[in-house]
Amino acid sequence: MSASGSSDGVGSGVAHYQYRVSKDNGVTWGVTTSGSVAKLTTRGVYVVQFQAVDNVGLLSAWAPATPVTANTVCVR
Numbered sequence: 001m002s003a004s005g006s007s008d009g010v011g012s013g014v015a016h017y018q019y020r021v022s023k024d025n026g027v028t029w030g031v032t033t034s035g036s037v038a039k040l041t042t043r044g045v046y047v048v049q050f051q052a053v054d055n056v057g058l059l060s061a062w063a064p065a066t067p068v069t070a071n072t073v074c075v076r
Contacts, residue, residue: 012055022047026067038073046073 017036020029026047038048048071049062064071 012058014052015055015057016053017050018053019048019050020062022049022067040073040075043075046075047071048073 016034018032018034019036019038020032021038021040022029023044023046029049036050038050040046040048047067049064051062052060
């Protein structure tokens with residue numbers, strides 16, 4: 001899975017993205033990791049969320065906001 005997006009035009013711009021992964025459908029989350037690509041190698045079903053960090057350190061909301069098919073990954 002990967003993240004992308006744009007800034008709001010009057011803000012400081014996107015500095016980078018970070019992501020988090022859940023193995024239990026969003027009940028608990030793993031460590032937040034910097035990067036726009038989540039690489040999952042262990043078998044299982046995961047929910048992945050991304051957020052943007054702007055150039056002054058402000059964070060966007062996690063997206064997608066709730067576990068849905070679009071952010072659920074099955075590694076076989």
